[in-house]
Amino acid sequence: MINNSNSSNSSNSNSDPVRAGLPARPWPGLLPTSKSFGNFGDANCMEQLLVHCANAIQSNDATLAQQILWVLNNIAPPDGDSNQRLTCAFLRALVARAAKTGTCKILATTAARYCYNNNLLPLSTHRFSAIELATFVDLTPWHRFGFTAANAAILDSIEGYSSVHLVDLTSTHCMQIPTLIDAVASRFESPPLIKLTVAAPTDSSLRPPVLDLSYEELGSKLVNFARSRNVAMEFRVIPSTHSDGFSTLIDHLRIHHLLYPEATPPAAEALVINCHMMLHYIEDESTATIASPSPRDAFLKSIRSLEPTVVVVVDEDVELTAGNLVCRLRSAFNYFWIPFDAVDAFLPAAGSKQRQWYEAEVCWRIENVIAQEGMQRVERAEGKARWVQRMRNAAFREAAFGEDCVAEVRGMLGEHAAGWGLKKEEEDQLVLTWKGHNVVFATAWVPA
Structure with a gap:
């Protein structure tokens, strides 16, 4: 269940449907009066309205879609409480879908006016310095x-090795690596050589957060930081992308694996x-x-063939792969309330650039x-149970996280706001929670 805090009544300049470019005639049986908008502030009701709007767009019912849009426009301002901001984000997404697919052409023509009237910023992303x-992550x-x-799983796995080939597949542009370097420097009297390999996207469709720094510049900064901690590091970038299952990266790893087999001293790696x-x-x-295997399974089996020392999988515990729009909307709505709810606990409601970026x-x-x-829908997260099964099918077994x-x-x-928690599932799986709801899972794997 999601956070069901009631929203306050909303009455903005767009409550006039004519001024908003929307139909003026009433909506019998559902359209509330201006005095009763508060009754629609419940998160479950907002979810139902979004579902009705999605169905209307799917069936090309422009009139019904616009009427629901008018209601949501009044009860979900972009500067409201967490439920209202969440609903506003989904409303914008539905309007964008209508404009992109060409259905509900009348609705699509109101998209620009809707965003303008609500003073909504475009979804173009800020380019972050390192x-x-x-700070953002x-x-x-x-x-x-x-x-x-x-980091804890990696440190336990590299004990006794003189060299570590670390392949970092991350959405945060290696922001984990400085903390790992610190941990290596603190734990080992003679730190191993770290060979860091990063897959650099080869397409122009970057998802946020976007780094205002080339990978070569980033690598130079990481190497210099490692040197300051007396850790030797090499950095290499392999042009490779998720759209082809990181095939170029896999090829590079195979060649490297042949040159530096793990079992051959003194170059034990x-x-x-x-x-x-x-x-x-x-x-x-x-x-x-139909004739091809799952690209995800193929990638995991390719990794398994390299006999890795350890594979760490960290991802979000949510199912966003459904082909049905309504199923996907419900799942996303009941997950993305978490960042909107959590942000209220640690950032001010207004005037915060960090909050805008977040x-x-x-x-x-x-x-x-x-x-x-x-292919344009790249956000296809799967729940923990599905990834656990994929890893087991690829002949990996779980490695326990120590106490x-x-x-x-x-x-x-303990350094963050109250509400965040940790639980262990099936002994070897760690799960980050927000108010008891699963958010992110962490698992470590070794060849079976």
Whole structure:
């Protein structure tokens, strides 16, 4: 269930449907009067209205879609409470879907006016400096949870190796690596050589957060930081992308594996695959042909063939792969309330650039889930249970997180707002929670 705080009555300048460019005739049986908008502020009711709007767009019923839009426009202002901002984000996504697909052409013509009247910023993303991005990802445990759990698993796995080939598949542009370097420097008297390999996207469709820095510049900064901590590091970038299942990266790893086999001293080298909220961008079964295997399963089996020392999988515990728009909308609505609710606990309601960046990223993701289809819909997260099964099918077995790791994660959560929690599932799986609801999971794997 989602956060069901009641919203206050809303009466803005767009409550006149004629001025808003929407139909003026009443909607018998559903359209509320201006005095009764508060009754529609319940999150469950907002979800139902969004579902009705999605169905109207799917069936090309422009009149019904516009009437629901008018209602939602009044009860879900972009500067309202967390439920209202969440609903506003989904409303924008539905309008974008109508404009993109060409259905409900009358509705699509109101999209620009709707955004203008509500003073909504475009969904173009801010380009972060390295320091800004580091601060951004530390706002909540959303990423720090995975960083902390993954680092602990990696440190346990590389004990005794003189060299570590770390493959970082991440959505945060290597923001985990400085914390790992610190941990390596603190733990080992003679730190191993770290060979960091990063897959750089080859397409122009970047998802937020976007780094205002080339990977070469980023690598130089990381190498210099490692040197300051007396850790030797090499950095290489492999042009590769999720759209082809990171095939170029896999080819590079195969060649490297032949040159530096793990079992051959003195060049004993650990191969660490760190997957931080990146695997769900690989195509799933819905985009594969009948004759082809699942691109996700194919990637995992390719990784397994390299006999990695450890594979860490951190991702969001939500199912966003449904082909049916309404099913996807419901699942997304009952997950994305979490960042909107959590942000109220640690950032001011107005005047915060960090808050704008934070919610802009969430809005981008919601729009991708709702408005896009086919190859353009890259937000295809799967729940923990599905990834666990994929890993087992690829001949991996789970590696337990130690008590020191659990204690470190709990200590990290203590630095954030009350509401964040940690639970262990099936002994070897760590799950970040917000008010008891699953948010992000962390698992570690070794060849079976």
